[in-house]
Amino acid sequence: MTIRSKSAGLSERRQLINLAYRLLGSLADAEDVVQETYARWYAMSPQQREAIESPGGWLTKVAGRICLDLLGSARARRERYVGEWIPEPLPDRTEWISGRPGGGTADPADRVTLDESVNMAFLVVLESMTPAERVAFILHDVFRYSFAEVAEIVGRTPAACRKLASSARRRIRDSQTPATPAAQRADLVRAFKQAWQAGDIHALIGLLDPDATATGDGGGHATAVLHPVQGAEQIARFFADRAGETPNVEIVERTVNGQPGLVAQLDGVTVSVLAFDIADNRIKHIWAILNPNKLRPWTTS
Incomplete structure (x- = not known):
């Protein structure tokens, strides 16, 4: 009707x-x-x-x-x-x-x-x-x-x-930060994915703004840090340390809210979605959504 x-x-x-x-x-x-x-x-x-x-x-x-x-x-x-x-x-x-x-x-x-x-x-x-x-x-x-x-x-x-x-x-x-061309954003996200998978701390630091922030949202339904991780080195170590913890996780490039992002999948099921804010050719913010209640559109039934 x-x-x-x-x-x-x-x-x-x-x-x-x-x-x-x-x-x-x-x-x-x-x-x-x-x-x-x-x-x-x-x-x-x-x-x-x-x-x-x-x-x-x-x-x-x-x-x-x-x-x-x-x-x-x-x-x-x-x-x-x-x-x-x-x-x-x-x-x-x-x-x-x-x-x-x-x-x-x-x-x-x-x-x-x-x-x-x-x-x-x-x-x-x-x-x-x-x-x-x-x-x-x-x-x-x-x-x-x-x-x-x-x-x-x-x-x-x-x-x-x-x-x-x-x-x-x-x-x-x-x-607001100066707009970064879509292709450049995609290249940075891809480089982050490769450095993350390799556990390359130095490469990750080079991609991050010195004052970058990484925030996770597990909502009590998935493991996530309760407070934002601050600083390029701390964020790089955080991601590098977790690179080998779950070797079966596949990281794929996806559009997240209209911009280049990453999706982590375990056995074909989305377990995390990462969105990025980029300024001056560096990653300024990372938002990682792990709460399964927020991943419904990304997950097979």
Whole structure:
């Protein structure tokens, strides 16, 4: 069943998934938000639905408000999270592996549009924002909603929403590094993979920014360091020391949130996804997601 037509309904659903994922950093939570949004739509009478001039606008408003509420409660949940919390990684749609029982391609998760607003560095900065900042910024700067429309969702004046988006924009700007060409990024990630597999500490140090940071997310469901590893030498030793611990692990190059990354597989099952932030031809940040609950899109059923 759709809103007005099948094509419109599919387009709206994709839009809501794209919005909710960027707001929450979790594909599972985004899917729950979309399901709840449609449940509220169909809980209304046909007459009530017909009276809504813009169904798509209504759905966005409801999804945005649900996300805003979830972002508020997420802060408390993440204080209880075991170790560091990293946003859920997304594969490229051409590399999608079934994450659903029965073998079908997951829907609509494989339709999340991969662009600069979902790269891991961007999502990590979003995590530092207040819920209102994040919602105002994503709705206005990424999805191009007017501040009057944003105000209806956030529950503040358009002027206040403008200030929220401006504050969020400063956070993004302060954290941004000069863009590195995709081919150069891929070469660096490939070189890191080769040095990691060889356990070559000196080669790893040469690829890392002196002040690099490596963060793992096991969520209490997989072994991961509880705090970020700081510094090129410490990170190099950390990865080199683990190179020979699990010889059956295969490291493959994959697109992670639209950028070159690595995936560790054991007997064909994804056990870790690594995302990278690169600046001045050096790796500045590594995010390793090991929590199996966040690897659903990468893992066979």
